[in-house]
Amino acid sequence: MPKTFLIDTSRCTACRGCQIACKEWKGFPAVHTKQTGTHQNPPDLGPYNYKLVRFQEYKMKTRVEWLFFPEQCRHCLEPGCKAGADAILEGAIIRDPTTGAIIFTELTKKLTEQQAKDVQAMCPYNIPRWDKKEGKLTKCDMCIDRLQAGMVPACVKTCCTGCMNFGERDAMLKLAQERLATVKKNHPKAMLLDPEDVSVIYLVTEDRKLYYEFAEARTPAPMPGMTRQELLAKAAAPLGRLLG
Ligand code: SF4
Ligand code: SF4
Numbered sequence: 281m282p283k284t285f286l287i288d289t290s291r292c293t294a295c296r297g298c299q300i301a302c303k304e305w306k307g308f309p310a311v312h313t314k315q316t317g318t319h320q321n322p323p324d325l326g327p328y329n330y331k332l333v334r335f336q337e338y339k340m341k342t343r344v345e346w347l348f349f350p351e352q353c354r355h356c357l358e359p360g361c362k363a364g365a366d367a368i369l370e371g372a373i374i375r376d377p378t379t380g381a382i383i384f385t386e387l388t389k390k391l392t393e394q395q396a397k398d399v400q401a402m403c404p405y406n407i408p409r410w411d412k413k414e415g416k417l418t419k420c421d422m423c424i425d426r427l428q429a430g431m432v433p434a435c436v437k438t439c440c441t442g443c444m445n446f447g448e449r450d451a452m453l454k455l456a457q458e459r460l461a462t463v464k465k466n467h468p469k470a471m472l473l474d475p476e477d478v479s480v481i482y483l484v485t486e487d488r489k490l491y492y493e494f495a496e497a498r499t500p501a502p503m504p505g506m507t508r509q510e511l512l513a514k515a516a517a518p519l520g521r522l523l524g
């Protein structure tokens with residue numbers, strides 16, 4: 281049974297503790313950034329930012345509200361990135377059998393930049409980033425080293441509001457349904473995002489279209505030389521359903 285996150289955005293205060301805890305655990309350096317008129321900073325995920333709290337302004341009838349989305353890899357149950365990588369180099373992307381974590385291995389260094397772009401294009405959530413310095417694809421690894429040492433992911437450990445939850449899949453699915461029923465009392469449009477397809481389930485308070493564009497799974501671009509049938513055969517849900 282894979283491990284699962286429940287990210288209950290109704291409880292997120294956008295403190296960015298999770299974003300910093302991720303960088304700290306990974307030993308990532310600060311990156312040069314600049315003010316772009318939003319509190320979202322840095323502006324995007326990157327090779328030294330596996331976690332990013334996205335900020336969205338949402339205009340209500342009488343006021344403007346923030347929507348917060350602490351983004352990371354969804355650790356898909358049938359990941360498009362792995363389907364794409366398997367077609368090029370077996371072992372570049374693997375699934376940890378115990379936790380279900382989708383791991384980009386050092387073999388991704390053997391991918392050319394173009395092949396890496398092809399793999400990126402297979403992710404419905406636009407997660408993988410190219411590390412130019414190391415010449416490899418990167419993303420969240422579910423803190424697999426911490427899990428193997430009996431700890432929870434760093435981002436979960438640091439979140440003190442109850443937004444980030446982590447555990448056995450059955451328990452997280454049950455919690456997700458309970459929290460959804462509660463949150464819906466004040467936010468009737470609240471929903472769970474793709475709970476049957478991913479190991480990182482988001483509970484959002486408003487229509488997913490109000491969040492940033494990849495909160496919604498996109499239809500991936502087929503890789504060069506791959507027919508639509510081959511893509512469908514390699515990439516099942518959620519990609520298969522999207523393309524079907
Ligand atoms: S630590 Fe928790 S409350 Fe703070 S930004 Fe991250 S998910 Fe939100
Ligand atoms: S979100 Fe993208 S990078 Fe993460 S497992 Fe799914 S397909 Fe792969």
Ligand code: SF4
Pocket residue numbers: 301302303305330331352419420421422423433434435436
């Ligand atoms: S699980 Fe670990 S690597 Fe992934 S976002 Fe959280 S802290 Fe970062």
